[in-house]
Amino acid sequence: xxxxxxxxxxxxxxxxxxxxxxxxxxxxxxxxxxxxxxxxxxxxxxxxxxxxxxxxxxxxxxxxxxxxxxxxxxxxxxxxxxxxxxxxxxxxxxxxxxxxxxxxxxxxx
Amino acid sequence: xxxxxxxxxxxxxxxxxxxxxxxxxxxxxxxxxxxxxxxxxxxxxxxxxxxxxxxxxxxxxxxxxxxxxxxxxxxxxxxxxxxxxxxxxxxxxxxxxxxxxxxxxxxxxxxxxxx
Numbered sequence: 305x306x307x308x309x310x311x312x313x314x315x316x317x318x319x320x321x322x323x324x325x326x327x328x329x330x331x332x333x334x335x336x337x338x339x340x341x342x343x344x345x346x347x348x349x350x351x352x353x354x355x356x357x358x359x360x361x362x363x364x365x366x367x368x369x370x371x372x373x374x375x376x377x378x379x380x381x382x383x384x385x386x387x388x389x390x391x392x393x394x395x396x397x398x399x400x401x402x403x404x405x406x407x408x409x410x411x412x413x
Numbered sequence: 414x415x416x417x418x419x420x421x422x423x424x425x426x427x428x429x430x431x432x433x434x435x436x437x438x439x440x441x442x443x444x445x446x447x448x449x450x451x452x453x454x455x456x457x458x459x460x461x462x463x464x465x466x467x468x469x470x471x472x473x474x475x476x477x478x479x480x481x482x483x484x485x486x487x488x489x490x491x492x493x494x495x496x497x498x499x500x501x502x503x504x505x506x507x508x509x510x511x512x513x514x515x516x517x518x519x520x521x522x523x524x525x526x527x528x
Contacts, residue, residue, distance in 0.1 A: 348519040397487060399509060405455040
């Protein structure tokens with residue numbers, strides 16, 4: 305079964321601390337993995353995807369096929385990073401997205 | 414990137430009634446998606462709407478309850494029929510943009526409360 309698991313509902317860190325938002329997936333083929341972010345009072349938007357292998361706003365995520373993980377990392381958290389983060393996968397002909405339950409990141413001053 | 418608007422932004426409805434949500438895109442897109450986000454939960458895909466064909470529904474969602482129209486490449490509607498309090502949710506439409514990969518752009522959502 306296709307599934308995305310985000311084990312943490314809430315992650316609270318202090319400004320400047322490293323951040324790791326966990327994401328594990330279950331998929332029989334070769335999925336495409338994404339991280340979406342929703343800031344307060346804004347719409348859901350793409351943060352990054354594994355195929356682009358880029359860093360956005362200091363965040364990176366590496367696809368680990370052996371561990372079926374796609375954890376989101378940032379070395380030094382900023383207060384403006386506080387938001388809801390969703391891991392998602394896409395696969396097959398329709399490219400529909402399957403979302404995890406989301407992790408609320410709260411960066412304390 | 415595609416710009417998406419939804420109407421209404423929110424509504425409060427009585428049980429047993431129906432509500433139609435509109436999704437408008439500023440460019441022509443092939444695939445449009447409708448999601449539901451129930452309180453405290455993640456986004457769940459309801460159906461995929463392609464222009465010129467019937468919508469494809471995900472397991473647990475049926476056309477009688479969530480009829481969808483897709484009259485052209487920039488517009489779609491989702492109707493929530495015979496509503497009950499369990500239908501209280503945020504409903505979002507999204508579109509797929511192929512210009513830079515299969516990224517999806519989301520509308521602002523419609524917050525529905527059923528009394």
